[in-house]
Amino acid sequence: MRVGLIGLGNMGYRMAERLLDEGFQLIVYNRTRERALPLAERGAEVASSPRELAYRADVIIDMVSDEAAVRNTLLSEDGAITGARPGAVVVEMSTLYPQFVRELEEAARERDIGLLDAPVLGSTTQAREGRLSIMVGGDEDVYERARPVLDALGSHRLVGPVGMGTAYKLVINAILISMVGVMAEGLALAEAMGVDPESALEVMGEHPVGKAAGYYWRRMLDDSAPVRFALRLAEKDMRYVLRTAADLVRELPIMAEVQQTFLRAKRLGLGDLDYSKVFRSLED
Amino acid sequence: MRVGLIGLGNMGYRMAERLLDEGFQLIVYNRTRERALPLAERGAEVASSPRELAYRADVIIDMVSDEAAVRNTLLSEDGAITGARPGAVVVEMSTLYPQFVRELEEAARERDIGLLDAPVLGSTTQAREGRLSIMVGGDEDVYERARPVLDALGSHRLVGPVGMGTAYKLVINAILISMVGVMAEGLALAEAMGVDPESALEVMGEHPVGKAAGYYWRRMLDDSAPVRFALRLAEKDMRYVLRTAADLVRELPIMAEVQQTFLRAKRLGLGDLDYSKVFRSLED
Numbered sequence: 001m002r003v004g005l006i007g008l009g010n011m012g013y014r015m016a017e018r019l020l021d022e023g024f025q026l027i028v029y030n031r032t033r034e035r036a037l038p039l040a041e042r043g044a045e046v047a048s049s050p051r052e053l054a055y056r057a058d059v060i061i062d063m064v065s066d067e068a069a070v071r072n073t074l075l076s077e078d079g080a081i082t083g084a085r086p087g088a089v090v091v092e093m094s095t096l097y098p099q100f101v102r103e104l105e106e107a108a109r110e111r112d113i114g115l116l117d118a119p120v121l122g123s124t125t126q127a128r129e130g131r132l133s134i135m136v137g138g139d140e141d142v143y144e145r146a147r148p149v150l151d152a153l154g155s156h157r158l159v160g161p162v163g164m165g166t167a168y169k170l171v172i173n174a175i176l177i178s179m180v181g182v183m184a185e186g187l188a189l190a191e192a193m194g195v196d197p198e199s200a201l202e203v204m205g206e207h208p209v210g211k212a213a214g215y216y217w218r219r220m221l222d223d224s225a226p227v228r229f230a231l232r233l234a235e236k237d238m239r240y241v242l243r244t245a246a247d248l249v250r251e252l253p254i255m256a257e258v259q260q261t262f263l264r265a266k267r268l269g270l271g272d273l274d275y276s277k278v279f280r281s282l283e284d
Numbered sequence: 285m286r287v288g289l290i291g292l293g294n295m296g297y298r299m300a301e302r303l304l305d306e307g308f309q310l311i312v313y314n315r316t317r318e319r320a321l322p323l324a325e326r327g328a329e330v331a332s333s334p335r336e337l338a339y340r341a342d343v344i345i346d347m348v349s350d351e352a353a354v355r356n357t358l359l360s361e362d363g364a365i366t367g368a369r370p371g372a373v374v375v376e377m378s379t380l381y382p383q384f385v386r387e388l389e390e391a392a393r394e395r396d397i398g399l400l401d402a403p404v405l406g407s408t409t410q411a412r413e414g415r416l417s418i419m420v421g422g423d424e425d426v427y428e429r430a431r432p433v434l435d436a437l438g439s440h441r442l443v444g445p446v447g448m449g450t451a452y453k454l455v456i457n458a459i460l461i462s463m464v465g466v467m468a469e470g471l472a473l474a475e476a477m478g479v480d481p482e483s484a485l486e487v488m489g490e491h492p493v494g495k496a497a498g499y500y501w502r503r504m505l506d507d508s509a510p511v512r513f514a515l516r517l518a519e520k521d522m523r524y525v526l527r528t529a530a531d532l533v534r535e536l537p538i539m540a541e542v543q544q545t546f547l548r549a550k551r552l553g554l555g556d557l558d559y560s561k562v563f564r565s566l567e568d
Contacts, residue, residue, distance in 0.1 A: 098477070133487055157487075159479075164479075171479045178466040181538050182459060182539070185462070186458055189454075189525070189536060193455060195448075199443060200452055203419055204405075211496075212492040212493055212496050244477065245473060250473065252469050253469075255466070257541045258538055260537065
C-alpha cells in the first residue's frame, strides 16, 4: 500500500516518521520542500505537488492548518482530489468544520475517491509513537480501506458519516481550549489578588478541577514548556466551533469570549507559542 | 468553649450537627426558627437573635448566603458583632468578597472582637463528617483561639491576613463555576452536533479535561443528582469575583460571560437547583 502524506508540520512530520518505521511506501509533500529532505534520506519519495503525490498513492493523508490550506492541498488545480486515481482514499486529518468536510466529500465522490475526516487528539510525541487518538467520519467500506494506515498512527474509531469525526474533534477542542482560557483568567486573578497558585492547588487537592488547574497552570508558568498546540491553531479551532454552532443556531457566549481572548493573544504576537501562553496576554 | 453558629442552611446545619457530635456547647440562630428545633432536641440552645447568640458565645460562626445576609447577622443592631463580648472571635464562613470582609474586621476591631474570614470548600457530606477544607484569613492569635472549632470542622490553613481566605475561595470558585459553564456549553454543543457525550468522554480518556468533563456532564444529565451547590450561590460568587477584579482593575471577559450565563439561568427559575443544571438553560 502506497501512502501519501501532505503537510509536514509538527504533527504531519512525526506521522511521516511513524509510517516509515512501520514499513509503508511513503510519498510526502510539503509547501517548503526542505522540510521533506530528512524523510527522503529515510526512503520517502518527495512529490512536487499534492496532485502528483495523490496520483501515486492509494491512501492520501492531508494534515495542514486550516480551510485555506486544504483548499490548496485538496481542491485546487494542483490538489490531491484533482490528482487522485479513482478508488483512492483521502484521509483528511486537519481540524476543519463539518460543513467544509462535507464539501470535500462531494468533490471527492464526483471523482470516485473515498474521503474520511479523521482529526486526531494527541501530542507530537504520541504521533511519533503511533499513539494518536483518531475520530473517523465516513463510510464503513472507505474506513476499512484506510484501516492499515490508521492502525499505524494510533487508536481509531468510526464515529459516524463524514463530518462526524470533525464534530467530535470540535466539541473536544472547544472544551480544552475554553478550559485553558478559564485557567488563564483564574491564574491572572490569583496573581492580582495575591493568591499563591501552588497553595490554591493544594487546597483544591484531588478534585478534578484542581487536577486540571495544576496541569495548565504549570504549563502557563513554565517558559521552557514545549509547544504542544500552537495558540494560532487554537484560535482557529474556536472560530470553526462558533461558525458551526451558528449554522445550527446555537449561541455559545462563553466560548465566543474564549475565541476573542485567543484572537487578542494572537494579535499580540503569541500565535506560535503553546496555547497555554494565552495567559501572557492577561498578565500585567 | 461555647460556640455560636448563625445560619442553618445546607452547610451550616451539617456543621452544627458535627459540632454537637464533637461535644461543643452549641448555640444556634436561624432566620426561620423551625429549622433549629431538631438541633435543640440534641442539646443546642436556640437564640432569638444573632446578638443574643453572640453575647453567650466564645467563638461565633457565621454561615449565611451573601453580603445582605451578613449585614443583618453581623452588623445590624441585632447583629453578632454588636452583641459579642470583647475577646470573642467571629469566624465568617460565608463566601463574600475581600473588601467587605475587611469592613467586617474593622467593625469587629472597634469592639475588641477578633475576626477571621474562613470560607470552606466541600460538600454537605464533608461538612457533616468534619472534612471540610477551610482557608483562613486573619491574625495568628485570633486563628489560635478559633483552632478547636476549626479542627472539628475539617482541615484548615491560615493563608494570610483577613480577606485572604476569601481571596482563595473566590479564585477557586471562579475556576470551578467557569468550568461548569464551559462544560455546559460543551454538552449543549455536543447535543446540537449529534456527538454522543459518553463516546466523546471515551475519546478524551484519562486527560484531566476529560475527567472533569465526565464529572460534570454526568451531573448535568442526572436529574436525581443532589444539590451540592445552589446555582443562585454560584451566580452570586461570580458577581463577587467580578466586583473584586474590577476593584483591582482586571478585566475577566470569559468569567463575565459565565456570570451572565448563570444569571440568565437564575432568571429562568433554576436558582435553587445544583449549579451544574445551568446546562438546562442552554438546551433546546
